[in-house]
Amino acid sequence: MKPKSSHWADQTATRLIAQLGDKATYVLASGITPSGTVHIGNFREVITVDLVARGLRSLGKEVRFVYSWDDFDTFRKVPVNLPNQDMLKEHLRKPINRVPDPYGKESSYARSNEVRFEKELAKVGIAPEFIYQAEMYENGTYAEQMRLCLEKTAQIKAILDKHRSSPLPDDWLPTAAYCESCESDDLIYQRYDGDWSYSYKCRSCGNEASMDIRKTKNLKLNWRTDWPMRWSFEKVDFEPGGKDHSSQGGSYDTGKEIVKMIWGREAPIYLQYDFVSIKGLGGKMSSSKGVLITLNEALEVYSPQMIRWIFASQRSNHDFSIAFDEDVIRTYDEFDRSEQQAFSEPPAKAGKWQANRRIYELSCVKQVDELVGPAPKRPPFRELCNRLQVCDGDMERCYERFYSEGHDSFCDRDAYNERASLAWKWLDSHAPDEFRYKLNTSRVELKVDDKVLAALDALKALVSGVDLDEIDTKELNQKIYDDVIRASEVDAKDFFQAVYTRLISRDRGPRLPGLLKEVGLERLGKLL
DSSP, X not given: OOOSSSSHHHHHHHHHHHHHOSOSEEEEEEEEOOSSOOOTTTHHHHHHXXXXXXXXXXXXXXXXXXXXXXXXXXXXXXXXXXXXXXXXXXXXXXXXXXXXXXXXXXXXXXHHHHHHHHHHHHHTTOOOEEEEHHHHHHTTTTHHHHHHHHHTHHHHHHHHHTTOSSOOOTXXXXXXXXXXXXXXXXXXXXXXXXXXXXXXXXXXXXXXXXEETTTOSSEEEOHHHHHHHHHHHHTOOEEEEOHHHHSTTSHHHXXXXXXXXXXXXXXXXXXXXXXXXXXXXXXXXXXXXXXXXXXXXHTTTSOHHHHXXXXXXXXXXXXXXXXXXXXXXXXXXXXXXXXXXXXXXOOSSOHHHHHHHHHHHHHSSSOOSSOOSOOOOOOOHHHHHHHHHHTTTOHHHHIIIIISTTSTTOOOHHHHHHHHHHHHHHHHHTSOGGGOOOOOSSOOOOOOOHHHHHHHHHHHHHHHHSOTTTSOHHHHHHHIIIIIIIHHTOOHHHHHHHHHHHHHSSSOOSOHHHHHHHXXXXXXHHHO
16 A cells, blocks of 8 residues: 655554554554653654554554553652652652642542643644553453463563573562552562462561452553553554663563563564653653653643644654754744645645645644645744734734734734744743843933934934835845944944843844834834
């Protein structure tokens, strides 16, 4: 079957069909442990699966996209960004689904992180089938799978030992238990007694007991065995993984051997994805350390479609960063060019055009396989930031002055509202100090020499004598140098410093010709 495009998601979708044959439904999987706030870096795995799912659906295939919350894992470290630190420390080494929510809103710490991320995914058009592994283990769904793995302990251990520098201990088991008395995983010993019996002794409280694998709510498989078990249980056809799972002898490599040996099944088709960092707010993110940006926080700067476009624009196996500093402007400019090109007529050599168009289609929040024009009319981000600041953040006044019907820069109202809200949030939270300013409301008195004062008068005369709405910024810039700076024989640095002080009480600011046009004659007359 021919892929819809050359995009890696479409190529992967075609590879799935070629290797697995024509199936009624293709099962795609993703998941994470909600041990801390789920961040934008974790989102890469989810959208990787979503993009491949869209590639399959574009070819008319049915897809089941499952997302596993590994909320039966152990709570090992308290993230520094959470409240109620002392309370959380009391619950270390318990299952994270049994740790109280530090915010007091959800049923558990795990559920608090899950709810937040599930709501975020809905905003960007991703709606997987969520599976909560704590429920699956606690209700006995995996009991037979755990017994099977325990009976095959020697074979599993042999596979893992092949990829280790030192062998696992003789009493190693492919399972992990929690004390039925205090819920801690700090156990002196664990032992499979055969049939359905499993025994242990707790180091934390001294409890020594046996449990029935079919009835207990306190036993699970460890990660290296749990992952391939779920591949078999859910009949997973595709699941990506990060660098940490993709190395030689890593969890994917051992999982391939385990799933084949125990369940006689081939591992899912795999795709490695690389890390995402944040430019302007620190480097690699970590939930447990509390150094992170959530998807919601990214959505305060970028629209849902732009978030999807940023990820869809990258090859899955390339590291990249999401900008929160001044490169936000560049990202918006690149998106706008991509959008205009996607809606344009294809050129004679349409390879790059087709690739760009497919990226744009995949970026749409609702699945779109054919675009219907015209492109939305959006305000340029840099220009909008300046104009919003000139209008003191009043988005309605800014729209009526610069973007409403009858203006050359007319914008679709919904597109304007969305972008203006994002631009103002970025200005308030992340923009570099030199990019932010507030227009003065009254004239600032200056202690400057006569040449500077004469130059300010000349500038006031210049802006009064031209049509600021019509004059080109290059022409206005030339007039500032010819009719003001050179005519007044003033030092250019002193002049610009005085103008910016009068306008925004700073030594420097946005390029002056554009700023003068945005401020307008009425306010310039008052401030100059």
